[in-house]
Amino acid sequence: MNNHKSIGAFSLYFSFFILLLIAYIPSFQGDWHFDDLPNILENTPLHLTELAPQSLKRTFFAYPESEGTFLRPVSNLSFALNWFFHQDKVFGYHLVNFFIHFFTTVFLFKSCLLLLSSPKIKGRVHGNPFLIAALAALFWALNPVQTQAVTYIVQRMASLAAMFTIIGIWCYLKARRQQDDSIKKQFFYYAGLLFAFLLALGSKENAILLPASLVLIELFFFRETIKLSKQNIIIFTLGFLFILGFTILLKGPDVFHGIFASYSTRSFTPSQRVLTESRIVLFYLSLLFYPAPFRLSLIHEIQVSTSIFHPITTLFAVLSIGILVILPFFLHKRYPLLSFAILFFFLNHTVESTFLNLELIFEHRNYLPSFFLFLPTASLISTLIHQYRQQKKSIYFTLIGSTALLVLFLLLGTLIRNKVWLTEQSLWADSLKKAPNSTGPYINLGLYYLVQENNLQKAFRLSQLSLDKNSATPWKSRFWAYNNMGYIMKLIGNYDKALQFYDHALSESQDTPYGKYNAPLLLTKAQVLWLTGEKHKAMEIMSSLTVARPEQGKYLHQYGEMLIGMSKADEGITLLQQVLADSDMRSKEYRKSLLDFALVYAKLGFxxxxxxxxxxxxxxxxxxxxxxxxxxxxxxxxxxxxxxxxxxxxxxxxxxxxxxxxxxxxxxxxxxxxxxxxxxxxxxxxxxxxxxxxx
Known part of the structure; x- marks a missing residue:
């Protein structure tokens, strides 16, 4: 019997693998996109050249938005290992992302199977539990919405957190099944749960909701009743305090003050974000159940809700979510799978879809919350198949054929969406078509034409058009538009215009937290000033940069070159020696410093x-x-x-x-x-x- 089960499971996993491979094989050549650049390509602490303990440890602190902070170390380490073996070749990164998705699908199936055999559900669900779990996992895994979490390389952070979360859920369910067996087995699975939880947190912070998800599972699948008993109140309170305490531990005691203070750079307030997210979460639900490729995009245009009545759809969204959250507590006895799936979805959206100062909408945020969303649908299909198997063969075969067609449509949708992700041009052209009033597609498509096509006119025009488009952070969008326009003017030799655009960009970000990213722009401005003959101004900028960012070799190197060029060879050589001592031999700064030494020694007669x-x-x-x-x-x-x-x-x-x-x-x-x-x-x-x- 066990052999038959093992063969059946292996056949299913092999089927998962083949179907997912067909759907995702175009993504293996997909380009680097958007946040891939600062998080991986330009994140030098991740660029491992040796597997030494010190080098590996350095990657734990390589999160670019918070340099030197121990944040998302598991994700960072995975990228660093990819870099060690593949450098900037995308295939290896996509391959890892694909296998993360595959293993997540397998553990989702195993978890669904365990839920269906739990004390409160076993015997109440008609149909084949194996089929229900398989369909639920397949509907989730082949859903085109998931492409953003799988194909977008940097979103490995989201998919890794989800994989370890579902492994943690599986460990918990296995431990709960061992209650009548040895304590050793229970301990083994609970230890696995703890380890998976830590790895999930080390991948992305939204995994902090795993304990709350386990409370939900305990109530819906193992407790006799769901009511506000003293025991349940204690469980909820302890879970809330744990999440609160862990958040403070990760982010510091002033975490909530920092969150609300950061809204000063946004075009919306915390309350407006919460109201807007009510509409967005319902939009997410519509995408998951109607994931047509023409509805999917990296950028979505969303009107901010300025009050509960504007737009009026905000009121309907808030009421709808309120009803959807309350109903499961009344319907859980009759519809336990549906009740659980709804609450799990909304619970796991609370980190990224409430008051935290994040971008308003991204499809990858559905990856984890949608885990069990298709379990009720799969149960209904299986029940109908079971019901009509002996009675009406025509309906039975229609159901089988319709289910197969649904899987095929999901596969084709994912295939189509993955082709959109192939290049920067295809991705941003698609985004521009679907979000023509947003700044992002214009700026990023302009960058593509600038860097890849060398079409300066088109790149400049797209950057210029972005200036009157909508953005959640208008100053940041204008910063990048002016920066790109200045760079284009530099390329064509119009240095006066380039300096004007650079000054516009600097003025946009000067009084914002983004001002710390001005250094590369100041470096370029100094280079332009040098070319125009204003060498003393250029050196003033570089002197300030080296004081502010002494760890950055490219600033030390540039200033050293300028000092040598101004006949201050001794000072310049000192800086270049520092660059050589601190830089990787394969870096550009290292090679350029060698050339500077060559010139100095040539002039000295050596x-x-x-x-x-x-x-x-x-x-x-x-x-x-x-x-x-x-x-x-x-x-x-x-x-x-x-x-x-x-x-x-x-x-x-x-x-x-x-x-x-x-x-x-x-x-x-x-x-x-x-x-x-x-x-x-x-x-x-x-x-x-x-x-x-x-x-």
């Missing part, structure tokens, strides 16, 4: 040292335009014209002669901010060209 640093740079990576320019200058100063000529030939295989001349005249936007002697290289290059023409 030719061999100069060539050593340049060759070392080339050993770390292919020759670049800056490294070849350094080689040309060092070769000229060493009077080794053959080496200089060879370096020019290598350089002209990468750029054109007009581009080369523009760099030497310091008119190119690609001119390296290196302490190069451009007139010296220009004079030699013209001589080299003349000799080449004579030959």
């Amino acid at each position: 030719v061999e040292k100069s060539f050593f640093y340049i060759n070392f740079t080339h050993d770390l990576g292919v020759p670049t335009v800056p490294s070849l320019l350094c080689l040309i200058e060092a070769s000229i100063l060493a009077k080794e014209e053959d080496k200089a000529a060879h370096a020019i030939n290598q350089l002209l295989s990468k750029i054109t002669w007009p581009e080369f001349i523009a760099i030497l005249e310091e008119k190119s936007t690609n001119t390296p901010v290196l302490p190069l002697n451009y007139p010296l290289i220009q004079e030699y290059s013209k001589k080299w060209l003349t000799q080449l023409q004579i030959q």
Whole structure:
């Protein structure tokens, strides 16, 4: 008997795997998107180069929005291990996300099966429990809404928290089944529950509701009655105090003051957010039961509820949620699965869909709350199949066919949605079509055209159009729009306009918490000032940046270069030595610092040292335009014209002669901010060209 069960379970898991693989296989080549960049690609503490304990420990404090804080360490460690094996290649990250989704589906099935065999439910549900649990898990796993939590790489934080949560629920259910068996087995499963809970919390904070979810399971599946008894009141009170205490432990004693103070940068208040979320949560429900791809988007346009009567749908939403939350306490005896599913859904939305200062709406927030939402639907289908199996074959086969079609439609919807996630262009074009009055799609689609297509005109136009669109944080949207417009002006050589846009961007964020992110923009502004000849202003900015962010090698490096360029070689070399000591050998700052040393030693007459640093740079990576320019200058100063000529030939295989001349005249936007002697290289290059023409 047990062998038959094992074979049946294995066949089911294999079916889950194949169906999910078909639905998600397009996602394996999906691009990096949106928050993937700051959380993974630009989050250098996650970039593991060795599996040493100290390096692994550093990843626990790598959450970019709270640098140096022990936050989401499990998620961070998983990204770091991905980086160690795959660097910036997306396939490995998507593969891990897929398996997280698969294992979550398996444990959801196992948990549903245990719920259906619990004391209060066993014998009351008609139909095959195995079929009910399988359909409930499949309807959840293949739902197109889940693509945002699975395909969007950074949302591994949400899917990991959900996976460990469902494993914790399964451990609890297994422990409850062991009451008549050995204490050792109970202890084993309760220990597993605690471990899963800690891992879930280390993945994302919304997992803190696991204890409350277990209270809900205890009441609906193991208690004889659900009433406000003294025992139940004590359970609820202890659960609330536990969640409150753990929140304070994680975030500090002033957590609630900080939450409400942070709303100063929002276009809505805490009460307005709560009212708006009432409409959003009902919208989530509609998406889960009608997840047509044309309804799904990374960005949704939501009107903020300014009062319970504006818009009037807010009143209906609040009343509807009130009814949905109260009804289960009256209907739980007759409809226990439905009552539990509704309360579990709303309970697990309380962290992200109430008063916390988060973005208003994201589809991935449904991943965990929707776990048991399809259990009543699956039960109804199974009951009908069981009822008509012997009576009316036509209805029986219609039900079987309709269920298979439903699974097929869900699979196709997920497949279609995953294709939208393939590239930045497809994702943001889709978002722009569905949310044409929101700033996000314009800014991010503009970034795509700027970085990937080099279509500066289209990128500038999209950034410009974003300025009069809606945003929950208007100043932040304007900050990025002006920043991008300034960068485009820099690229085309219109430095005055670039500086104007940069100043606009800085003024938007100066008096906000986002001001701490101004450093990269100030660095770019300093580089533009240097190109316009305002070198003292550029150095003032860089001096301030190195004081404010001494741990950032790119600021120390840039300031060191500028000091050398202003004939302050001793001060510049000291900073560059610090960069070399603190940087990873594979980083850009490290290689650029080597080139700076090469130039300094060339000017001092230490030719061999100069060539050593340049060759070392080339050993770390292919020759670049800056490294070849350094080689040309060092070769000229060493009077080794053959080496200089060879370096020019290598350089002209990468750029054109007009581009080369523009760099030497310091008119190119690609001119390296290196302490190069451009007139010296220009004079030699013209001589080299003349000799080449004579030959």
